[in-house]
Amino acid sequence: MSATTQTVTQAVDHAAQAVAAAPAAAAAEMSRIEQLFHMTAIGDVTWQMMVMWAIIAVLFYLAVAKEFEPLLLIPIAFGALLANLPTQGLVNLPHGDHPGGLYYYISKGVEFEIFPPVIFLGVGALTDFGPLIANPRTLLLGAAAQFGVFATFMGAIAIGFSPQEAGAIGIIGGADGPTSIFLANKLAPHLMAPIAVAAYSYMALVPMLQPPVMIALTTPEERMIRMKSLRPVSRLEKLIFAGMVTVVVILLVPAAAALIGMLMLGNFLRESQVTERLTKAAQNEIINITTIFLGTSVGITMTGEAFLNGSTLGILALGVVAFGIATACGVLMAKVMNKFSKDKINPLIGSAGVSAVPMAARVSQVVGQKYDQGNFLLMHAMGPNVAGVIGTAVCAGFFIAWFT
Numbered sequence: 001m002s003a004t005t006q007t008v009t010q011a012v013d014h015a016a017q018a019v020a021a022a023p024a025a026a027a028a029e030m031s032r033i034e035q036l037f038h039m040t041a042i043g044d045v046t047w048q049m050m051v052m053w054a055i056i057a058v059l060f061y062l063a064v065a066k067e068f069e070p071l072l073l074i075p076i077a078f079g080a081l082l083a084n085l086p087t088q089g090l091v092n093l094p095h096g097d098h099p100g101g102l103y104y105y106i107s108k109g110v111e112f113e114i115f116p117p118v119i120f121l122g123v124g125a126l127t128d129f130g131p132l133i134a135n136p137r138t139l140l141l142g143a144a145a146q147f148g149v150f151a152t153f154m155g156a157i158a159i160g161f162s163p164q165e166a167g168a169i170g171i172i173g174g175a176d177g178p179t180s181i182f183l184a185n186k187l188a189p190h191l192m193a194p195i196a197v198a199a200y201s202y203m204a205l206v207p208m209l210q211p212p213v214m215i216a217l218t219t220p221e222e223r224m225i226r227m228k229s230l231r232p233v234s235r236l237e238k239l240i241f242a243g244m245v246t247v248v249v250i251l252l253v254p255a256a257a258a259l260i261g262m263l264m265l266g267n268f269l270r271e272s273q274v275t276e277r278l279t280k281a282a283q284n285e286i287i288n289i290t291t292i293f294l295g296t297s298v299g300i301t302m303t304g305e306a307f308l309n310g311s312t313l314g315i316l317a318l319g320v321v322a323f324g325i326a327t328a329c330g331v332l333m334a335k336v337m338n339k340f341s342k343d344k345i346n347p348l349i350g351s352a353g354v355s356a357v358p359m360a361a362r363v364s365q366v367v368g369q370k371y372d373q374g375n376f377l378l379m380h381a382m383g384p385n386v387a388g389v390i391g392t393a394v395c396a397g398f399f400i401a402w403f404t
Helices: 003-039 047-065 070-083 102-106 115-126 130-134 138-145 147-158 163-174 177-187 189-204 206-216 235-252 254-272 276-300 310-340 347-353 359-371 378-403
Strands: none
Touching: 047 070, 047 189, 070 189, 070 276, 102 276, 115 177, 115 254, 115 276, 130 138, 130 235, 130 378, 138 147, 138 310, 138 347, 138 378, 147 163, 147 310, 147 378, 163 177, 163 189, 163 310, 163 378, 177 189, 177 254, 177 276, 177 378, 189 206, 189 276, 189 310, 206 310, 206 347, 206 359, 235 254, 235 378, 254 276, 254 378, 310 347, 347 359, 347 378, 359 378
């Protein structure tokens, strides 16, 4: 056999061997690819997760592009994103020697009812109750707005929710996110995610939800009423007010002690004017850190399986009704008070009786200035606005006492 023939024969043999080995090599390569795929979580994605991604994108859009309550909606939406990904070490329960995931522990701040009262500490440190003290009758406007809570409570029962669930849903009408979370955790933990999303989303939409109701229930003349300037309120009055509210509310509604106590502690720190470091901490670091943890802890509960159901749609619908009724009741109360009062109240400030501070008061100002650019309603509207904070906490305490 010549050298050339031998070389050709070897080449043919090598080619035959390569052809014979190709299927085995391809199979081995496919096996490695399959192993790599199974190491990922792509196969664990469900259709519910993908639907939730679209809902989360809407929340991000409202928070980032429209700047609707971004401090709250962004943590909630990001927590929901994490909840709808096949994560590890994030929400898993402790097992044997293995500790629980990160949010198993962080979420204890909601479960143990720590985060909402701490938020109230910061709210109290940021709130000036001076307008309410200067014009005490605006307390009635804040109280009237709470009718939205009880009307929604009855509506929720009418469509099939239990009394405990209805109480948790009704508090959405108070426009107070931390209180909604606090009460939902007490009465209906399984509904916390949709209740929190409805409460915060509709709080963000107050500038869109309230004006049509306000305009429909008032005349052009009523919208142009100018109120007398508020008198100055002394530091002593504010300190006495914080102490009196704490004592009176807790004596009447002990179940509201955690919320009212922390709210007035924060306010007392503010008005004492001798605890600047503590006041600034409550106004900034404490409330900011707690807001991040509270928002993401709520978002973590927004799994597709828990969120995508008929109950969620019912809660979202009831939330709109709650805001509409609360706004209407505040406006109508102001109109009734004007029948018996010499010093007229601009009914537009009645809408600020919901406790979305200070957004609802700003809405009163904006709507009022559309009809009279020289009419400044903001400080007047802050009276019912801060009264609404107290009123919603009292309503929450009532429901807790009644249903637990």
